[in-house]
Amino acid sequence: MKLSLKEIAKLIDGFIEGNSSKEILGINSLDDADSSQISYIISEKYKESLIKSNAGAIIVDEKLKQYCKSNAIVVKNVYLAYSILSHEFKQKQDITDLKYGNEINYPSTKIASSVLIGKNVTIGNNTIIHHNCVIENNSNIGENCLIESNVTIQQGSTIGDNCVISPGAVIGSEGFGNARNFNKKWSPIAQLGNVSIGNNVSIGANTTIDRGSMTNTEIHDGVKIDNLTHIAHNVIIGEDTAIAAKTGIAGSTRIGKRCMIGGAVGIVGHLKITDDVVINATSTVNRDILKPGTYTSFMPIMTHSEWKKVSIWLTKLDKIASFMKIKLKNIR
Amino acid sequence: MKLSLKEIAKLIDGFIEGNSSKEILGINSLDDADSSQISYIISEKYKESLIKSNAGAIIVDEKLKQYCKSNAIVVKNVYLAYSILSHEFKQKQDITDLKYGNEINYPSTKIASSVLIGKNVTIGNNTIIHHNCVIENNSNIGENCLIESNVTIQQGSTIGDNCVISPGAVIGSEGFGNARNFNKKWSPIAQLGNVSIGNNVSIGANTTIDRGSMTNTEIHDGVKIDNLTHIAHNVIIGEDTAIAAKTGIAGSTRIGKRCMIGGAVGIVGHLKITDDVVINATSTVNRDILKPGTYTSFMPIMTHSEWKKVSIWLTKLDKIASFMKIKLKNIR
Amino acid sequence: MKLSLKEIAKLIDGFIEGNSSKEILGINSLDDADSSQISYIISEKYKESLIKSNAGAIIVDEKLKQYCKSNAIVVKNVYLAYSILSHEFKQKQDITDLKYGNEINYPSTKIASSVLIGKNVTIGNNTIIHHNCVIENNSNIGENCLIESNVTIQQGSTIGDNCVISPGAVIGSEGFGNARNFNKKWSPIAQLGNVSIGNNVSIGANTTIDRGSMTNTEIHDGVKIDNLTHIAHNVIIGEDTAIAAKTGIAGSTRIGKRCMIGGAVGIVGHLKITDDVVINATSTVNRDILKPGTYTSFMPIMTHSEWKKVSIWLTKLDKIASFMKIKLKNIR
Numbered sequence A, B, C: 001m002k003l004s005l006k007e008i009a010k011l012i013d014g015f016i017e018g019n020s021s022k023e024i025l026g027i028n029s030l031d032d033a034d035s036s037q038i039s040y041i042i043s044e045k046y047k048e049s050l051i052k053s054n055a056g057a058i059i060v061d062e063k064l065k066q067y068c069k070s071n072a073i074v075v076k077n078v079y080l081a082y083s084i085l086s087h088e089f090k091q092k093q094d095i096t097d098l099k100y101g102n103e104i105n106y107p108s109t110k111i112a113s114s115v116l117i118g119k120n121v122t123i124g125n126n127t128i129i130h131h132n133c134v135i136e137n138n139s140n141i142g143e144n145c146l147i148e149s150n151v152t153i154q155q156g157s158t159i160g161d162n163c164v165i166s167p168g169a170v171i172g173s174e175g176f177g178n179a180r181n182f183n184k185k186w187s188p189i190a191q192l193g194n195v196s197i198g199n200n201v202s203i204g205a206n207t208t209i210d211r212g213s214m215t216n217t218e219i220h221d222g223v224k225i226d227n228l229t230h231i232a233h234n235v236i237i238g239e240d241t242a243i244a245a246k247t248g249i250a251g252s253t254r255i256g257k258r259c260m261i262g263g264a265v266g267i268v269g270h271l272k273i274t275d276d277v278v279i280n281a282t283s284t285v286n287r288d289i290l291k292p293g294t295y296t297s298f299m300p301i302m303t304h305s306e307w308k309k310v311s312i313w314l315t316k317l318d319k320i321a322s323f324m325k326i327k328l329k330n331i332r
Helices: A005-012 A044-052 A078-089 A304-314 A317-323 B005-011 B044-052 B078-089 B304-314 B317-323 C005-012 C044-052 C078-089 C304-314 C317-323
Strands: A015-017 A037-040 A057-060 A071-074 A098-100 A110-112 A170-173 A178-180 A186-188 A195-197 A208-210 A217-219 A277-279 A293-296 B015-017 B037-040 B057-060 B071-074 B098-100 B110-112 B170-173 B178-180 B186-188 B195-197 B208-210 B217-219 B277-279 B293-296 C015-017 C037-040 C057-060 C071-074 C098-100 C110-112 C170-173 C178-180 C186-188 C195-197 C208-210 C217-219 C277-279 C293-296
Touching (some): A078 C178, A170 A195, A208 A217, A304 A317, A317 C317, B005 B078, B195 B208, C005 C015, C170 C195
Parallel strands (some): A037 A057, B170 B208
Antiparallel strands (some): A098 A110, B015 B071, B098 B110, B178 B186
C-alpha cells in the first residue's frame, strides 16, 4: 500500500504541514519509523521521541505540532486518526479456497468450502466466512462481517452488520442452568433463548457467548469484546461498551453503555452496572454499580514474604477492629 | 411443540388445578408469558408478577398456589419441574450433513461427514457428533452423547453415557509438567495418563481438560462444568459437583461430591476439598477445605479513589498490628 | 515399549544399582508401580512409599538411594531424569488421514487432509499438522513441530523448531485496540504486527496469542505456556519462562527470562517484569517487578461468614488507620 500525505489527510480529516505529495508505505512508532513511514504522537511524554523521529510524517494535534520537525498532519484526535489510517496498511486475509457465495442463497459473500451452513440461514452481502466454521440452523448474519476460522455459531443466533468474530469463538452455546433434584443430582435446564448481536460488534478469539434461558442474551451495537471472555445467559451489554480479555460476566447481569471493563474482571450474576462505568483489570464486581466512575478491587502485589505476614491479619480484620474497640459508626 | 396440561403434569409429576386439556406452546417468564405459554414461580418475591401474569398456566408449589389465578400445575420442586419441561420446547439441532453412522462400526449414531475418527475408537448408540470434531485413537464415547462442533477428544479419553460436550472443548490435552535441567531450561514431561469422564456429565464451550501424568484425570458421574474452565492433570472431581465458567483447578487437586464452585474461582494444586463445599465466585482456594460449608475470598469492589487509599494499608496490615501492639493470641 | 535398565540408565545419564538387564514396560508412582514398571522419588517425604514400593526399579539420587530395596538408577536430578524417560512410554498420536507432505512444498511433513494452508507458507521437516488446522498466508513453521487439531495460525506468524501447539490455540489473533471517536464510539485499530515464536516453545489448548499493533508479539525460546492463557499484543516473554493456565498478560508488558507465572495470574499492561521472578497463582501484578524473587497477591480463603465480617473492614482500612492516628511514616 502506498498513500500520499494528501490522501492520508483526506482519510483522517487533517491538514498537512509540509510536502503533501510525500508518499507513505507504512505506519510505525516514533522510535522505529523510517522516512517511508508515518507515525503519530498521543502524549507530550513522548516529546523526545517526536523530536528525534526519522518518520517521513507524523500525525499530531495542535499542541504538539510545534515539536515536529518532519512533515506533519494535524488532527483533533490523533489516536482516532491512527485507528482509521491503520486499516489502509492491514494485509488482507486473502486465503485460498474461499469461494464466492452461491448466487441464489448468499450472493456477494465469500465462504470457505469447509464451512457448514445449516438450514434457514441468511448471510448478508460482502460477508466473509473462513475455514471450518459451523453456522447452525436459523442463524442470521448481516453484511460486511468477517467470521474467522473455527468459529461455531449455534442455532438461532443473530449477528448484525460489520461484525468481526475471531477464531475459535462460540456464539450461542448452551447457558449453564441446572436444577437440583431430591437426590442432589443436577437436572439441566434446556436453554430456549438465543444470542442477539448488534452492528459493529467484535468478538475475540475463543470467547464464548451463551444463549439465554428464555429470552435472549444481547450484545448491543458497537460493543468490543476481547479474547477468552465468557458472557453467560441473559446478560445484556449496552452500546459501545468494551470488555478486555479473560473477563467473565455471570447470568442475567446488565451492563450499561460506554463502559470499559478491564481484563480478567469477574462480574457476578443478576447485577446492574450503569452507563459509563470503568472497572479496572482483575477486579471482582460483587454488587450493583449505579453511579458512573472508575471502580477497583484487587490485592496489590507484594513479595511473598510480605504477603505471608499480611495474610494472617487479612482474615482477622474484624477482630482487630473489635479488639481496638473501633465501631463502624465512628470511622465513617 | 404443543403439549396439553395433562401431558405436562405427567412429565413433571404434578397435579392440575384448572383446565387439563389446555394446550401450551412454549415456556416464558411470568412477566412475558402469553396465554399460549406456561410459566413458573420459584420464590415468593415474584408474587406480584404471579398475580399479574398472563401465562396460560403456571407451575407452582403448594405454598404459592393460592396466588395463582390461571391454570396451575402444582409440584414439590418447581425449579426441577421447569428443568424437565424445558427440554420439550428445545429446538433440536438438526443440522444438515449429519450421516447415520457406519452400520458396522457405529450403528445408531449420527456423525458429521467432517468428523475425523481415529483407530480403535468406540461410539455408543444414539450418540451425535457434530462438525469438525476430532476423536483420536483409543477413545471411547458412550451412548446418547452430544458432541458439538469443533471439539477435540484426544487419544485414550473415555466418556460415559448421556454426556454433552459443547463446541470447542478439548478433552485429553497434554498436562502441563516440565522439569528444569541444570541450565534452567524446561524438559517437558510426557503425560502418560488419560481423561476419564463418567455418565451424565456436561462440559462447557472451549473448556480444557488435561490428561493425567501417570494416572487419569477423573470427572465423575453427574458433574456439570461450564465454559472456558481449565481442569489440570490428575484432578479428580466428585459426583454431582457443578463448576461455573472460567474456573481453573490446578494439578492433582481432589474435589468432593455435590460441591458448587462459582465462576472464575482459582484452586491451587494438590489440595483436598471435601463434599458439599460451596466456593463463591472469583475466590482463590489456597488450602484444603475439610469441612462442608460456603467459602469466599475476594476484595469487594470500591471506587478507584477509595481503593487507592485502602490499598496502601492492605500491604502493611502486619505493621499496623505490630504498631498497635496487637498479638494474634489476643484477638482470637 | 520395553526398555532394559541398561538402556534407561544410558538415556537418563544414571548408574545402575541392581540388575541391568531387568526389563521395564512403563512408569508409575511409587505406590502404584508393579514389578514391570519403574518409578522415581523426588523428596524424602515419600520415603515410606519408597520403602514399600513394588516397582521393578526406582530412579533415585545419592541421598535417597539408601532406602531403595529394589533395583535403582542413581541420577543427579531425578525429576529431570523422569521427564526425559517419560517420552519413551508416550503413545504416539498416529491418527488416520495424515498424509506425507507434498514432495515439493513440504517434504518430510505430515499434514492432515483437512488442513487449510494459505499462500506463501513454509513448513519445516518432520513437522506434523493435525486435523482442521488453518495456517494462514505468509506464516512460517519450523522443523519437528506438532500442531494439534483445530489450531488457527493467522497470517504472518512465525513459529520456530520443536514447538508444540495444543488443540484450539489461536496464534496471531487481532490485538485489542480501539480508539474512541467524538461520539464515544470505538474505532478499531488494525493490528499490523505479527506473532513471533521461538524454538522449543509449547502453547496450551485454547490459548490465544494476539498479533502486535505495529511491532511483533514475541515468545522467546523455551517458553512453556499452559491452556486458556491470553497473551495480548506486543507482549514479550523472555527465554525459558513458564506460564500456568488461565493467566492473562495485557498489552506491551515485557516478562523476563526463567520466570514462573502461576495459574490465573493477571498482569496489567505496559509493565516490566525482570528475570527469575515467580508469581504465585491468582495474583494480580499491578506494578513493575524489578527484583528477582517470589511475589503474591490474593485474599486467603475464609468461611463466607468470616468473609462477610472481614469484608466490611477491608474497604475502610484507611479510615481505621486514621481513627487510630496511625501514620504511614510511623509503621515502616
